[in-house]
Amino acid sequence: SQLECKIQESVAMKEELQKQYASLGESLKKVEAEQMECLRSYGDEKEARIAAESSRNELSEELNRVKLEQKRLNDQIKMLQDTNKRLQEYNTSLQQYNCNLQADATKNAETIDKLQKEKNTMVETMNGLKDHSNSVKLQLEMAKSSQSEALKQKNNLLSEVEALRGELHQVRDDRDHKSAEINSLLSDLGVYKELTGKSSSELENVMIRCDALEETCSNQTEKIKTLQIQLASANEKLKRSNLTTMETMSEYESQKRMLEDLQLRLTEAEQKIVDGEKLRKKLHNTILELKGNIRVFCRVRPLLSNESGAVSYPNNGENIGRGVELMHNTQSYSFAFDKVFDHSASQEDVFTEISQLVQSALDGYKVCIFAYGQTGSGKTHTMMGNPEFNDQKGLIPRSLEQIFQTSQCLMSQGWKYKMQRLQC
Incomplete structure (x- = not known):
């Protein structure tokens, strides 16, 4: 019984050992599987680990690159800060330069106005001098015609003088001949008295003949004196005509020199005006470029009775005249533009801001002005307004008035404008 018990125990132990063996086999399999x-x-x-080491190396390289990039970005940030500082300084200098340009533009405009007034005065003086020159030319032509007539009269008088001198010489020859005849007759009379003793009747005939010859000589002498007086008067007229001609020529030369001087001054003034106009265009364009080639203005209309909210404008800082703040449902919205016109701004205030663009269009630059906004925001009022009233005219009527007025003023400087309406 003890052996049986031991055998049973051994069997139980064997079974248990088999179970343990099986469990150990399973555990071995598990261990092998786990292994x-x-x-x-x-x-x-x-x-x-290898991938991690490679990724670590890559990350270290990337970190180095990032550090280098960070260093480069820091350098760029410093450079940008320096550039920003220089730009601020440059902006300040540009503002000062803009102020100087505006002052120079004002001075140049005043100079151009003065030059224009001087040119108008010179043109008026030139017109007066031209009229005077024309009158002087007419007087000169009249003087030349009178001089030619005087020369003709002189030639006629000279021919008459020559004729009178010939007649005088002939009369003198006749007188000498008659005197010789008288002397011969007197000698003949003495001879007759001495030799022949003729009668007293023949003597009286000879004396009558001698008296007639003496009267003829006296008449011819009077005629010679009259011709000499006419010759002296003709010479005096000729002298006066020559003096008048010389005075007219000297006055014409002086007027001609004065006219040339005025033309030279007028040319210089026109050149100055042209140079001033070129400088004005350049300064005007520079000012507009400094202000910005593209600018956005905001015009605020009054709130209607059915609209809610509030509109305010900054009264300090850099947005004075350029900013607008809106309140809606206890929330504030801020906006900034190149220029802000509040509800009290007039049509003239708005046009004054864009009138320089109209001048740029007249100077030859391309300009575009347009209004943008929702329905009922006041675009038509700003652009057209009410042309029947001067204070309510919009940008379009005022721009057209400025264009026509400026083109009329520039026509005196030789500018020609051609305007047409484009069909869109």
């Missing part, structure tokens, strides 16, 4: 899993995990871990 294989560990080997696989070790391989994976090794690969992961």
